[in-house]
Every structure is written in C-alpha cells, then in structure tokens.
Amino acid sequence: MRRHLLSSADLSADEVRMLLATAAEMHEVQRREVKKLPTLRGRTVINLFFEDSTRTRSSFEIAGKWMSADTINITGKGSSASKGESLRDTVRTIDAMAVDCLIIRHMASGAAHQVAQWVDASVVNAGDGTHEHPTQALLDAYTMQRRMGDLAGRRIAIVGDLTHSRVFRSNAITLRTLGAEVVLVAPPTLLPSGIDSWARADGLELSAELDEVLASGPDAVMMLRVQRERMSGGFFPTPREYTVGFGLTRDRLRALADANPEAVICHPGPMNRGLEISADAADAARSLVLDQVSAGVAVRMAVLYHLLAAEEVAA
C-alpha cells in the first residue's frame, strides 16, 4: 500500500475493501485468548496526540501492542506554537528516534499532511482539526458492512454538526468510494461553507428535514456529536431547539423503524444523550455504537499492518 494514511481520499475502493477484509481477520484474532501477533515485532509506533482522546488513542495503542509493536504515547495539550516550538521541530525530534510510524491527532486541520512532509516515518492521521479522521470512517464502514453487507447502493444519513466534524468529512468520502448514497442533514448554520457545490461534485444529497429523511427509510443513520459550546458561537439557539429539529428522539426512532425495519444507528462518540441522540436510540438493538468501538482496534490493526508490514510479506 502507501506510506501514509492522511485522507480518506487517499484510498481507492479496492484499498478500502482490502483494509476491511484485513480488519475482519484481525477481528477474529481478538476473539482468541492470546491476542498477540508477531507482525510488527521490533517496530516502533508513536501515538502523538496534541488533543484529548480516549477511544482513538487507546485503540491505536492496543492495535499496536496486539501486533507486538513497541507503542509509545506522547500527549501534549495545546499546539506546539503556544509553547514556542514549531510543529516541524516537535515531530522531527521524535522522528529522529528512528520511529516507524507516527499516529498524529492535532487540533489543527492539515497537521498530519504537513507532518508527512517533514518526517521519514509513516504518518497516520488520527484526526486533524475539523478536516478528516480516516480510520474512523474505515471503522464505521466496517461496522455497517458487517451488519448490512456490501454498502454499494445503501442509503446512509449523516446528521448533525457537519461544519466542525472530521468524522463527517472522512465518512462522506469513504462511503461514496464504496458506492453508498449519502444524505446530509443539518441546520444551515452547521453546514460547511461551499457545501452546495461540494455536494454536487461529490454526489451528496442535502436536507434540512430530518423527518423527511427518516421517512425515506435510510439503511443507516449516523448521528454526530453536537458540542454544547457551539451555542455560544450562535450556531443554534438552545439545546432544546436543536433536539426538536435534529435529535434522534424516541419518536423519530419509531419513525425510522417503521420506514426501514433493518435500519441501524451509528454514533462516533462521545454521545450527548438527550441532545443529538435519545437514550432509547443509543441503547436500541439497532444501535451499533459499541460495535464501532470494538471495530476500532481491528481496523487500526489492519491500517498498521498495510502501512508497516504488508510490503515485507509481499516481498
């Protein structure tokens, strides 16, 4: 495969399918009593997280450990700029320790792209600002595919704060790459700028009416986290108004089930129960929220395998 995973757009449909197939094998390994594979023995993987993360960081760490890599976590709050060191100096310092892979989470969009220009190690984007989160999109696709089969032609709604969501950006790309229909639902203030031409170019459907979209019987509904802080930015007036317009409430859960009895619900977490998703929806049998978490490790094992080990195996 390639050396870095920076954007979901880096991956062709064949590459996504290959990664998902590898993830399925890795998922089987997780069921064994002894989970450790020797695949990345002697390799060093650094989790470089400039922003808080629990699930993404721990799942990358577990993924590395189960493949016998030496994994090290480096966390730092705030940008390196605020500490007087340039991002380039920070990452080149780490790179100079002959690491094989840098998994980077940063609050600034594009940080992983920039880092990839500066280091010799493979770089995995574990979330850059409001830009992308490609491994999240892979694990979402993996989770949905396990439940629903091939995603080509499936209708998937992504609902919520699209403006600030890297999960949305990566998911829209990966889902379209796999041939799914994608419909975006958000209040106008939480639609990214230029979304009209963007949606036309990428074949995304737009709607401001969640009820209409649910009535159309989507195969999956992906609810995005809405940060309460967005209110102070004037993006919406009150949580109550947001929930009435765009929350997956108990009533809407019923409407979804009526329109498509097989429909599933996803959420990348952490959930704001009662704001964008009701407890009934979060805990419903059709909710894949915990499956997503469990898939996270398998998918990240697959990514590390293809970036760091596959070429050797092939050779």
Add this chain to the structure above:
Amino acid sequence: MSHDSLLLSGAAWFGPDGTARAGDVLIQAGRISEVGRVAAPSGTERVDADGLVLLPGFVDLHTHLREPGREDAETIASGSRAAAAGGFTAVLAMANTSPVTDTGEAAERVLDLGRLAGLVDVVPVGAVTKDLAGAELAELALMHRSRARVTVFSDDGRCVGDPRVMRRALEYIRAFGGVISQHSQDPDLAGPQACCHEGELSGRLGLPGWPPVAEASIIARDVMLAEHTGSRVHVAHVSTAEGLDVVRWAKARGVAVTAEVTPHHLALGTELLASYDPVYKVNPPLRPTEHQEALREGLVDGTIDAVATDHAPHARHDKEHAFVDAAFGMLGLETAFAVVHDLLVRTGRMSWADLARVMSIAPARIASLGEHGRPIAVGEPANLVLVDPAAGLTVDRDSSQSLSRNNPWHARSFTGAVHLTILRGRPTAREGVPTAC
C-alpha cells in the same frame, strides 16, 4: 561607487499620455538634466539601455520591514536591499513593529534607519491607534509634525473595527491631509483564526473561513465615513470582487477613496491552500479565480489605483507550525514587477503607462511623495527604474535579498526583470543585486 552623472543610452519610455519616446537620458546631480541625443560629459557612467524601458521608480504603499522587533525576519537595511532589487525607490513601512510606530520618535527612528541604509526612501506609516489596540488614537499629528512627516496611517494587520474610532481618526487627519490605509476585515465576521477564503475549499479542508462580506462591509462603512467626514481613506490589499464593487460605487459617488491590490491576490488562487503549505497563508487570504479576474479588471479600469506588495517576511520557524497557527504573509518586493508585467503588460491588458501609473505615480500621489512617481522629463528627480521586458526570471527563494524565505513564487518563471534602480541619480541595484552604499 558614486558617479555624479549617469547616461542611459537608447532607453524607451512613455509619456503620461502614453506616447512612446526613445533616446538618451542624462542624469546629473540627482535630476534628469537632458533627454534626446545627449553628448555625455567625460566621466559619465554609461548604461546601455537598448531594448529596456525606463519608468519612474516604483513606490510600495505596503511593506513590513519588521524593524524594530523582529530583526531576525527582516531589517530596514535588508528590506531596503530587497526593495532596490525589485525596482522600488520608495517604500512605506507599516507600523506593526515592536514597539509599534505610534509616536513621532518611533517614526523618526524608522526614517533614520532607512536613510542609513540609503537604498530606498523608507517612509514610515503611523499607527491609527495606540499599540494597534483599536481603542485610543495614536499621536497622529505629532507623527505628522515629526521629521518623518507621516501622512499615511494604518493599523494594518488589524482592522480599525470600532466605527467611532475610525470616524474620529478620519476627522482628525483631515486637518493635515492624512489618509488612513485600512485593513478591511470585520473581526467579527473573519475572526483571528480565519485563514482561508470561505467557500467549498475551506469547507473541505476544515479551515476557518474568511468570507468576502467581512471585507466588503468594512469598505462600505469606511467609504461612507470618508464621505461624512470629508476625509481620505485608502483600502489596503482589496481581495474580493464584492469589496471592489463597493470601491467602484464610492468612486462614482465622488468619495475620496483609493485602493491597492497585491501581486499575489492578482495571480495566486485559493487552490494552493489544498497543500496546507503555510507559505500560502496570507491575510486577506488568496481568493478563487473569479475574484482574481475581477481584481485584474479593476486594476486595468482604474478602480484600483495601485499595486502594493504587502511584503511580509517571517522567520522560517514562524511558518513551520500547523496551518492555522502559522504566521500570515509572504514576500513580494523582489517579484512584484515581474508578476504584474508578466500577467498584465506582456499579455497586452495594460500599457507601460498603466504600469507606471499603478506601481509609481498613483502610490506616490496617495502617500503625498512629491519626489517620486514623476514624469521622465528634464528637471525631474532621477528616481527611476530601468526594466528589461524580455528578460526571463526564475525565482529562487534562496537568492533573495530579504532575510526571510517565505516566498510563494519560488521556482516560478516570469518574463520581465528589473535591470537598474536609480535613487536620486545613484544606482541602488543592478540586475537584482543592490549596490553597496
């Protein structure tokens, strides 16, 4: 090396009415003493100007020379070298240094350091408000009364956002014929993190957007304040079609407004940001094609008065942060002529007289610089530039006279180059290399 007299033999130039002239130009004691067929006195340095075009020396309304405060990025001396190499005979040095140029003493210091470098007239711009804080007026009249004779005031880098402060400043400087060069950017519509033209690309890249309305709404407010106060406002680095439309409307109405555009807003587009390379991070941001085209049209039709570089040197490490954290700005002094010539003159959209107007005559008039932007005629001050319209130029950031390397034009090629810059009769740069002074 200093010659009392200089003969430019076989130069071509253009009168203010656009008529082509050709012949020799003799410069003595800092002024043009003879034109036509000249028999030079002995000891005169002769410059073969065959095939070259003689223009009034360029005047830049907008440079950042970083001294005092960031002498690691640029000094008045290094910025002067870059200016001379780029064909400039006068540059206005913005006030956002550390400390800020907000007193007469600070302005005189900039003036004196410029004179010491001796390659270009360094004209200090005074801050509109103390410490650029946007709250209290700086000592505008004391700066004007100082030896620096400050007439252009700007909080550039920041917008004078408070309408009451802007109104008072405009009223106050009217008394001595000052002008406010406004960084037109409503801080509430384009916040401090805004770093990409707001549109599809900023949406895709997840970069905070800077919408055209943040520029146009401030220009609209300011031209109405200029009309109300009877004072003069200058729009720094206009970057949007919407902002340009407001300027056009105000000019038609008779408001005393002028505007400048940068070479990079004319020639570089938003799409470059897809690389997340901070060399392309500038404020206002690079805009999409339709805005670039509108700006070119605005420059050609006279709505935009001047080309200004917004030369903004930065130390390497200040550009090696994540994109939103990196410093705003790019170099421009050494490349401005080549970019504008290649884009607009070589393609026939502008004449040489137009080029002289936008790069010299109009900016000199806006800044009230009586000795610059003058006609090429006997008795006029010899602040001149000789350009070679056929020379090829490939930009190499590492051969820049600037101390900084944030050059967005690196590795690009242009047709047209500055051959010789002359300040008060003395060559200050030859083929991109400043003379020792």
